[in-house]
Amino acid sequence: MRRLALAVVLALPLSACGLHPMYAGGSGGAIAQGLTAVDVSEMPGRAGWLMRSALVDRLGSARRTGPARYRLDVRLDDKLEGLGLLSDDTVTRERRTLRARYQLVDLATGQIVLDETVGLDAGIDVVSSEYATVAAENTALENLTKEVSDRIVTRIALKLRALDAAGK
Template identity: 65%
Template sequence: MRTAPSFLRALMPAALIAALALPLSGCGLQPLYSGGSSAGVIQGLSAVDVPAIPGRGGWLVRNALNERLGKVGSEVSPAYRLDVRLDDSLEALGVLNDDTISRERRILRARYQLVDLSSGEILLDATEGFDAGIDVVSSEYATIAAEQYALENIAKEVADRMATRIALTLRSRAGETAPQ
């Protein structure tokens, strides 16, 4: 059995990647954050003000949003306001024969609106949510710790989804207002 010369074997991965990337060039995919820190989407995200959200879940979501929107350490004057209402609940899933709960579900839902401060127009009105399962154990402390840990994780997930949706909205808005 004959094998390809070593220089051809070295070029094969690059040729394969180029062949696979060629059809993608005409599909219209564009990087969301193209242009780096000077990109319109990045500047728009850092101009989103997130007012305080009530409760521990609200505090976690707001901090995660500010981090994802680039507000941490940023002194950009707000052009948008993000109004968020949270619904945080615990639901019993597994109930044993003696009526004790063996499993819970922590659910966090966020209803939010992105408001343009200059016009008062609502640019985005959406809902995001996520949930996590929790095992209820004999130690009450361990169960409470698991509930809090689940809230921290789902708050980050909800904030990620919200930030992505906001970025897409701002990108489409920038495309509408850009000169053609």
């Protein structure tokens, strides 16, 4: 009986902490519906194709039944640079950097709702096998694309939640 009373007393402060579930209502909730209403613009190059595919998957834009409410414009900057050098000027380490400047545009008003930049980098060991190095560079790009797209979708969800709260 004492344990139950203690559990109830300790649970009371948690109810007032101000945390609210982001995706309340599941796929029918306001945030999930807002994310599916985002149309992702085309992006050039392999990095652009990977980024657009990741964003469409994470936003759920393919499940949209009605017209888009927002457009997401993304400009990518993908750099690969050599870092470690041996005495014979052979590169032993590379860094792949992926930066994305993105804007969320309200299609009804043309207003930019969100304008931010996100970027990550990854280190790559350059080995004697050229095939292995190219494979590592490609894998780094794929992983960076997934991470950057996750961050973009999280920021969009936070912005949509703020807009939803302001509209109520």
